[in-house]
Structure formats: structure tokens, C-alpha cells
Amino acid sequence: MGSSSELLLAADSSLSPLLLQAIVKIVVLIGGLMTAAAYFVLLERRMAAWIQDRRGPNRVGIPLTGIRLFGLGQPLADGVKFIFKEAYTPAHVDRWMYLFAPIAILVAALVVFAVIPVGGMVPAVPGLADGGQPISLVVIPGFDSGLLLVFALSEIAVYGVLLGGWASNNKYSFLGGLRSSAQLIAYELPLGLAILGVVLASGSMNLEQVIARQAQSGLWFVLAQPLGFVVFVIAAFAESARVPFDLPECEQELVGGYHTEYSGIKLLLFLVAEFLHMITASFLIVILFLGGWHFWGITGGPDAEIGWLQSLLRVAVLLGKVFLVILFFMLTRWSWPRFRFDQLMALAWKIMLPLGIANFIVVAALGEVRAWYDPKFADRFWEWGLALPNWVTLVLGWLAVAYSGTLVTDNRPQRTSRGSDSHAEGFS
């Protein structure tokens, strides 16, 4: 970090290659993310339609030509519609907070991507690279506390939601905001615990290092720490407020949740931010547990020579994995019903938290055992062998959850035997 900032300062008349490189990365990333979000919305709508035996939006193509292109023009049309809608601000809102909320949530959702790698390295490109160094596909390369930044920024999202709910001055919005903050804070804990296992095992909070670690051993953390993976995926669903955890905006109860009072472009910012949360979660799942850009026999190890073919293959593998995870997110939406709020909280505090702690303890203990016998952390036997106790932990933890029956609750009105009898007597 120190050296790069010196280089930036050293640029006198023209932009230094590193600054230019950063700008190019930012532009490509934001452009790519926005486009991806738009087309993922289309994909989600088509998926929803297919799962419900419908066709989905398949009409909008090139305007004035009648060419339909399977509805690929839909995101553009949606965007134009949102942007040209009346920028309406209800009279009863807290104006500045109302405007600030969607901006805050979108900025936080975008900035997270500064430390998320979208591939490995690519070879130097003239004019962008400094002295023939390969270019890292992350906006801030070598940022050691990347995971911390991700967490810090994703917490900002809570502010956006809470502000939106509060500033709208509407009971449904407010309830949505409250629910959202309670949910995000509750699931932050298991999320962190699941990541701790990964951090312990990889020895770094730098996301590039996490991928490198998995690529080196060939043992993805999903295989090494299955319980951590399960906890992380569930918590990530909850953090991105997707079904079955979409209580902050469940239409049947809260109209639109915290964005009930929003419309037009401000609503668009909220919706994009929500989609970006899902994309972020998918990236994190892939990077932390599914090996990032690594795939056995295709992408090579972290120390392999960096060629164009190899680099693009790695990008493709990473984005392919992310795509599949997003598909899973979408399938989930139409497969399971929403949790009740008490179940949601019970899941976080009574199940996810203990399981996360168990995972963390087991991983830490096993790491200690391994450090004892394999101080260099190079032996493949220990590497793969220690996965077994983790699987045992998963099975045991799961069975413990099942037998404790924590989620099986009955909150219907209870009949009181005394009450019904006395009632019957009263009328006989």
C-alpha cells in the first residue's frame, strides 16, 4: 500500500499507470456490476416465470423494429421507466434522511467490490501496468484487511435500510426497517463466526490470499469446513434479505417494507443495492468456500506462470461459479416459504450461533493439532485428513439441531381445558 501511494503521488504531468489502472478497474467494475444487476433482474423474472409455468418478459427488444431478442431490452426499458417517473417525495417524510438512505445503501454496496477479486492476475497491459507487473483483478490489490472492510461496509447497509424506514414516517416502512436491522445484526454473528474458520485456516484476511490458499491445496473450504459453509450460506441469505429471509419487505405483511414510500429513481437505487448485496454474497461464498477462480486441472496453482489464456480461464471459472450461486439464490426464492419472525430469530440465535461457535472451535482445535504434527502446513495427508472431523462435526451438529427441535414451535392460540369445560357448563 505504501509503495503504491508513493507512485500515485509521483505522477507529475500525466496520470500514473497505477492510477489509470485503478480508474479503468473502477469503471469496468461499476459498469459491469450495474449491467449485471439489470440483467440478473431480467433473469430472475424469467426464472420466476418458468418456475410458475409462464413465459416471463419476452417482448422488449429493439424499439420500433419489432425484433424481440427474447426480452433482452427489458432491463433498459425498466431503467428508463424508473428514471423518468416523477421524482415524488411524500410530504410527511424527513426529507434529507429520505434522500440519503438510498444513496447510502447503494454506495456501501458498491464500495465492497473494491476488495473483491473478480479473477486472479492478468498479464501487464502497456500503459496500465507499472514496469511489466501483472495486473491484479481487484481494485485495491493486496489489501490485507479485505474481509474486515467487507464487513464494515455491509453494516452500512443497515443504516440505509433503517434510515429509509425511519424517514418514510410510515408504520409499514418503520416495521420493515426495524425488522431489517434486527435481522442483519442477528445474522452478522454467525456470518463472522463462519468466516473466522476460513481466516484461521488460510491465515489471511486478504481475499486473494484466501483463494490462493485453496488453489494451493486444491481443497476448497467447502470440503474442509462443511459446517462453516452451511452456516455462512444461510447467514448470507439472511444478510441479503432474500427468500426465505425477506421479512424486511414481505409484501403480504408490510406492503413494501422500508421502501414502501419510495418510487422512481430512489426506489431503483434501493432495488439495485439489494441485488448487489446478493451478488456480493455470491462472490463471498465462491471466494471463501468454493475456491474462487480455482478449478482442479484447469486453472493451475497460485504460483503458475500468468498467461492470457490462463487468466481469462480463471475469470471465467470465478464468474461461472458466481453465476451458479446466484441461480441457486433465485431457485430458492420459488422453492421455500418465508420464515416467521420468531423462527427467524430462533434460527439465528439458537441454531446458527451455536453451530458457528462449534465450527470455529473444531477448526481452531484441529489447526492446533496440525500445527503440532505438521508445522510447515505442507503435508497433504493432514490437509485432507483433517477434513474428516469437520464433516463429523457437521453431521453431529445437524442432528443436534434436529433433535433439539428448536425451530418447531407452535404459536397458535392454546386451548385451556378448564376454559372450555366451564364454558360448556355455563350454557348447559
Add this chain to the structure above:
Amino acid sequence: MPIVIVDGKEVEIDGQERLNGIQVAARAGVEIPHYCWHPGLSVVASCRMCLVETGKKDLQSGKITMIPKLVPACQTPASDGTVFVTESAAVKNARAMVEEDLLLRHPVDCPICDKAGECSLQDYHFQHGREERRADIKPFHSRRRSLGDTVTLFVDRCVMCTRCVRFCREVAGTRELMVAHRGAHEEIDIFPGFPLSNKLSGNVVDLCPVGALGDKDFLYRQRVWFMESHAHVCAGCSTGCSIDVDENQDRIYRLKPRENLAVNQYWMCDEGRYGWKHVHDPGRLAQPLRRRQGRAEIADWTALPAELDQRLRAAGGLTMVLSPFLTVEEALLAAKYARAVDAKARVILGAVPEGAGDERFSGGFTIRSEKCPNRRGVAQVIRGICGEAANWSDLLDSSPSSASGALWVAGGYKSDWIDASQAELLRAFPLLIVQDLFPSPLSECADYCLPAASFAEREGSYVNYNDRLQSFGWAIRPPAGVKTEARLFWQLSQREGMYRAETVRRELAEEFVYFSALSDAVPPDGIDLKLNRIAPQAAGATAEMGAIG
């Protein structure tokens, strides 16, 4: 007191009363179905629908002896110890048989029959008829013929109850209708060349328990279930018949007599029955007009009352003419307002339309020649306020000399009531305000011409020729742009809230001896204001009894 037993229930009756089984059963809360019997007509016991079991309880031993056969309840007098059984199997079977027989020759054309919905045959079939038809009868078309200018006869719908025939003989006394042929071929008919033309002819349609007699004026106009009935009082003459105004969405479709034994019994005349057409006349005044330099312009009701008030107070003297079509409440509000504007204001009873003399029918029903509903009430209010009641001719005689200040003429007449020469006399007043239903020579020259309400739009009370006061609520809302006199005078008097007839009635009862019998709740058949003259102290108590009865 004699005691009659109906279905095991003991009913006490007055020893002076002459009641039949149907009437006694009604007091016990039991309805005995009947077609031919009507309380206002003689008993013929021909329809056999009211067959019941009857007997006599021996007053000494308490033993009940029943008559072995069923008897018509309408023909069986109730006396001490008479027993009626109305729900036995034999009675039910008899009713079902009568219904079945009537329907054998009845065209089941209820969808196009105007009586459907208020038809006794229909109702009794559901209540007392057989569940299924045993005869295979195809629906057919009823023959119809005109009986006169007002009534059409649907021959095959008739159940031969002969109520209409008896009405023409006993009440109207004109005997136009008769039963032609014999047995199953019996038909109601007129003698050729002698149509049903008496002035009570419309009543036969109300009397008909089925759809055999149709009122030509109402036929096919509206189905009865769409209409709402509002208890009202006829404004045709000073008899003041109790009527029901049947309307749908503020449009009157027919008037029907309402039972009031003290006034009209069960009848009303055709003049009153069809006398509602002016309410929906397109020629009615529907906007307040202000005339400036000979040119009329439409005024706005929101500012108009204040403007009128100011002009009247500035006029220096007020003469107010109250027509006999106003309710007593309206007359009181108007007279009090006139006196508030000008302490020496003259309040005058408006022109009283006169007919060619009373018409009395053999059954006692009388059409009065005084063709307005409330001359007595308005005159009494004026007398109460001013001490003496000047009338219209007094004004016409005196006006040319003493025309100063303002003249307010509250009209509300159904037809022409003033000619050009009379109007010319009244033009002398510097400020002329005319309130009327239709344009007249007087309204043509008025400074302010205000639309008046028709009788169906009014709320208040009328006093008939016999000092009987009857109260009613509005039946329809006035057309847009019309403000009822009551609401206008209420507003001009600066009273709180909306016009409430009860409040004004309370004032009347407190302030005028003539109205002292008036109580808050006027019973449906009205209050006899003569009560106070007989026994002023007991008036309140008697009125209360009337309310209970």
C-alpha cells in the same frame, strides 16, 4: 272482558268490538291468509282461503266443543269463549287445496306481472301452497281488456275475490263492475258502454290481491321491489288522506292510500292518486333567479340567504304571504322570521284554490272542494303570530294604496293560481320575492324568484279540514337547485344546524293553544287537535294514548 282463544293463546277483546276471526287472530300475532275479505268491505266468504277450525269454550265447565267442519274465519264472529285453531293439519291442507285450485287456471307469468313482489297469491303459494305441482300446466298468456281510463283487467290472473265489485257498490256507489258468467267461467267485467269511471277507480287496483287489475298510469313503469315507500299525506285537498309515496331514486312512481281510519280509511281519490305529476314536470322552477333592470340572472344559493335578509331589512316593512301548501312548521318559521325582520310585518294567508264543491261518495269518502292541504294549519299559525288572519283578497284589495316595503309570496301551487291583473297589482311593492313551483305572471315580475319544494319533498305536518294534524318526512329529495322552504326559513332565522321538524313542532305545542295537543312523536294516523278544546289539561295524556294505539 270477552276472551277469545287463538291457537291456545288467550286474546282479550273489547265487548263493544265486532271482530271476525281474521282480526282476532291478527291481535294474537297470527296471520290468517285471505283474498276476498277486506276490512273496508262487506264479507262474502267466497275465496275459502281463511278456512279455520273453530269452536266454543263452555264458560262454566271449561269444555271446548269444536265445529266438525272448517269455517271461514272472516265470517265467524269472535265472542267470549270462541276458539280458533289456525295451524292444524286440516287447515293447512285446506289452504294448500285452495292455492292449488287457484293456480290451475292462473297464467304463471309473474315475470311480466306488475303485481309480482306484492302479490298475495305469490306470497301465499310460498307460505301455504303445495311444494310441488301435481297438474302439468303450461304457462299461458292472460287475456286483458281495458275497464276504463285508469284500469286494465288481466282476466286470467283474477282469483274472483270480487273485492273490486264490492268496492264499486259499497264505497264508490257507482256499481260499474260485475261478475259475468258462472262457475269456472266467472269473469269480472263492465257492462258495454259503461266503463269504470268513478273518481275512486284507482282503489280497485290496490284492493286486488293479485295482478288482475293494473293501473294504466303505473303499468310496466317500475317493478315494485325497486321502490321504497314513504308515509306521507296527500296534498290534493283538505281531506289530507294518508298515503304512501313509492319512489325509486328520487322519482315518484305511484301514490297509494295508507290505512288511516280517522281520515281516509283505506281509500284515496284518483285526483290525489295521479296528482304527483307536477313534481317531475320539466317546467318547474329549479334555480333561484335575481332580476336586475328587467334581466333575470341565476343566483347562487350560498350567498343568497344573506342577501335576501339584508334586502328585506333595508326595505322598511314586510308583507309575507304564506300559501296553504306550506307545512305548519314552515309557516311558523316564515312568520317568526317575518316578525323578526319587521316587528309590524303583515302575515297573510295565500290564495286558497277552490273546487266545485265537496264530492261525497256513498261509502262516506269525501273529496273536499278546498284543493289545498293545510289552510287551517297555516291560518292558525298566522292567527297565533299576528292575532288575526288576513287573507289573500284582503291583500289584493288593499295593496294598491299601501304598497310599501317588501312582499314575500311563498307559493308552492301546483297549477295557475294568479292572473296577470292580480300580479300587476302586486308589482307596486318595491321589493318582490316570489317562491313558487312554476313560473306565473307574478314570478315573471319578481325581484327574486325562488324555486319551491313540492309536497313530496317537504318535511313537516298538515292540518286537515277536521283539525287533524298528520306529520310526515320527505319522500324524495328536491331537484338540484331547489331549497325547501323549511330549510330556507330555518337558515334565514339563523338557527343552529339543519332544519328539524320536531324542534318546530315543540315550539308550536308550547306557544299556541291550538297546537297544544301536539307531542314529539306524532302517531302514523295523526293527532286530533280538537282534543285540546274539549279538555286542555288532558290533551297531552290523550295524545300519548294515541301514540300507543
Add this chain to the structure above:
Amino acid sequence: MRPDDPKIRWVDEPKLGITGRMYLPMFAQGLTTTFKHLKRSLAGDVLTVSYPDQEPRIDAPLIYRGVHRLNRDEQGRVKCVACFLCATACPAHCIDIVGVESPWPDREKYPQSFTIDELRCIYCGMCEEACPVDAIELTSLYNLTGRSREEMIFDKEKLLSVFDATKDTEPMRSAPTEGTNA
């Protein structure tokens, strides 16, 4: 209603077995259903009809409830007898009838005017249920559009013309009644 109301029939929730409480079978079940439908849709078997490109197939026109028509009798006169039963049954109050004495000797009453506000109508079919002479029927014309509100208020002539246009494809639902006009 209180929880101890004797009219409440209490149903015990079925107890979840261990497989149910492990959530995995439900997980698989949900996903299976999703995939089943996804597969079916991707193979082209969807329920949506692409309307302007593809006309909807109304399998049983006799039970479809589209635009109204006023049927004619054998002599080509309007079958309606102006009994107002359809107007009575109509929950949307969209039928307005003016009944007068009919000009024909064999009929007593007929509609001088018969108006349906097609925009106010909710197409419930109560009018044809109520009609004693099967004069009013709902056809299978589904693509009813207009450019003004006035245009969508159908009078007697228009309703009769709907009958003329549809009588061949959709025969009257009742056999002609012999001489019954009521």
C-alpha cells in the same frame, strides 16, 4: 371468538419426524418441485397465451362470459319481456330497462330501451341466470374495447347485433319455448 369457544374444532398439528426436523427432506422436496416446473417450462410447455400473436382457445364458449347479447325469437323480435329480473339480479347495477306495452298481440310487455353499461358490468352472468325467457346471454367475445365511455354503453340495437353476429357460432342455449312469452 374466544379460544375456549366450544364451536372451535381443534386439530392437532402433525408431529414432525426426525427427517422432517432435519429439514433436508423438505429442502429437497421444495427444490424438486421447482426443478420439475423449470424443466417443463424450458421444454416449451407453458400456460401463458401470447395474446395478440395467438388467440386464446375458449374450449367451451357456452360457459365463457364475455359481451352480452339480446336474443331474438323465431320472428326476429327481441325475446326480452322487460321483466327487470336481470336488472334486479345485477350486482353492478349496469342494466337499465324501460318497459312498455308491446306492439304485438301475442306479447304483453317488451323493452322500449335496454341498455347495458359494459364498463360497469363485472361479467358475473347473474343476468342470464335470472332471465326467465333466456333472452340475455353472455357470448364468448372476449376482446371488447372502445375508445370512449359512451361507446361502451350498449343499447338494444347493439345487443341485438351482437346476437346476429354470434348466433351461428354460439346457438341459443335453450330450445325455443312454444308460445310461452312469460
